[in-house]
Amino acid sequence: MKIAISGKGGVGKTTIMALLAREFKRQGKKVLLIDADPSPHMAQTLGIRPEGVTPIAEMTRLLAERAEKTEGSPFYQLNPQVNDLLQEFMLEEEGYRLMVLGAIQKADGGCACPENHVLRKMLKKMLLEADEVVLLDMEAGVEHLGRGTVAGVDHLLIVVIPSNSSIRTGLKIKKLAEEAGIPRIWFVGNLIQNANDRTFLMAGLGAEPIAWFPDAQAIRSAERREEAVVTIADPLDNAPAILAARLTEFG
Template sequence: MKIALTGKGGVGKTTLAALLAQRYAAQGMRVYAIDADPDANLASMLGVPDPEAIVPMVEMKALIKERVGATSQDLGTYFSLNPRVDDIPERYGLRLGNLRLLVLGHVPRARGGCACPENVFLRELVSHALTLHDEVVILDMEAGVEHLGRGTAAGVDWMLIVVEPSRQSLETAGRIRRLAGDLGVPRIAAVGNKIASPEDRAVLEQALPGLPFLAWLPHDPELRAQSLRGRGLEASAGVAEVIANIMEKLQG
């Protein structure tokens, strides 16, 4: 199962990514959790004791130069567009039981897009992860589909757009939906978060017609407090039930 989560910053996509990753791992499945958001918070959501000590993949310049043949500092140098990355998740992923965490880091955008060595390396790594057969891959993305290309999008089983009752969140969700559809992502669905009333749910459904909602997560002050403490998440019985229902729908 390969699941990409995206949405406007602050809507709760990293919280959902962490809850899904933990639940799959608790069921004995081998999980790769990939933090592809430049504002990386997945480690703290998973309860990593010192998340700031994690070196993002993009900052491993010696490794990138070894595999790609150059870094962005090597101007005018030819480099490989298909570097070897098949050993990276196991060798460099932070082990948390059945779960491996990879933090990709941020590549500054260049004019006209970036085909720099670091970006090539990260894209190839994501592409490889999406071809793994026996593992669950949870991809926590920024508010878009930047880490996916037309060749890799088909490897995503589900793209979940996390959305809250706000105009900015809805605008971002609509844009992501169009981009993901253009790339050929097979299945796109939404998860409503921070739902405080039936009116909130109705607003989201009306604003995103035709986009199926897999679940509705209530506004949960305790879960928010846990995320702020950065010591990992422990879902309430109600939230755990919603997560289980999401997983059942994804599998079906």
Template structure:
């Protein structure tokens, strides 16, 4: 199962990505979590200790690796390989915790929208490999967009989860995300409601998302707030949200069949 998670900043998508990753791992599934958000926080949401992350770099920062794999370091007049070998990279450049392996993608910084450089080429090839060639449960935490996806890999995404909270700005962002997803061919789009304080919040979102697939919701949780403050993993705590995320995992399985 290949799952991409996005939504407006601050809605709780990274927390949900971490909860889903740990939930699938608890079922005995092989889980690969991809942090594709420039504000990388997925490691703490999974519960990976800081000392385990020492030395782990985003692929976008591995300039030497990108040059080696694409042949851009061979003084060949600026030409380089557009489909470098990447199949060995996920296992060599990951951190594992509680049955979840984490990869950090990062973002290539460049001046134009049409960047074709070794780092971008490496990221694109790696993403294609992860989505098309591996059997892991793939959970990708993305920024408020789908920049890491393209037409060549969009069809491999089993489901795009848009996380929303009660509020017009969050819902407006979700509309923009749906439009972008449609442009590259992603049609399986579902929603998870986050930070739901009461029945009125849930009703508001249900009415706003009529004719959409709402997989479930997470209530406002003091346990999640405390975990976020401490930079720790909510999955290792107890609360109503554990049942709610379990219900979402079940709904995901039914939806992706």
């Protein structure tokens, strides 16, 4: 199962991915996280030291070098043994496997196209075992959907918080994701304080999120103490377990 996450900046995408990763790990699944945010901090959220990880951006350089030695311009070619290649760019710690895209945002606003192209190919070609889950943490906004980077995923989670701007971005992402042909698209509510928040979100979205994450002091405190969110004991209204169960249920 390959799951990507999207939503407005700061709505809790990375936090929710880390909590989902912990839940899948608890269930005995093999979890691979891909941090595709240009300012990556998934490692920190998981309590992993990211020093040992080679960014995928580096892989594009290696592929380009290799391409120069072969005919044609297979700049973007990944050989059929993509899984072997992936091992080189994976950090394994605390029972999680982590990859970092490492795309550098250009000052002129140009896109990190080679990295994203490799990521797209990887997502399409990666062969997963039944107990493997790939979680893709994305940059905020909608640009990556336009580039089709996440076309190979099974599920897209769109994180929304009870604010109009978050709902507007969420609806825009949903439309683009549908156009990109992503099979399953879900809203996930975050920073929920009460029933009013839920009602407001559902009215704005015209749909019910598949899970509701509470506005949690435990998460805030962990962040302030610079502790990994996956260390908190608060069950968060069972939201991570509910989310994992629903994603598994819908395959």
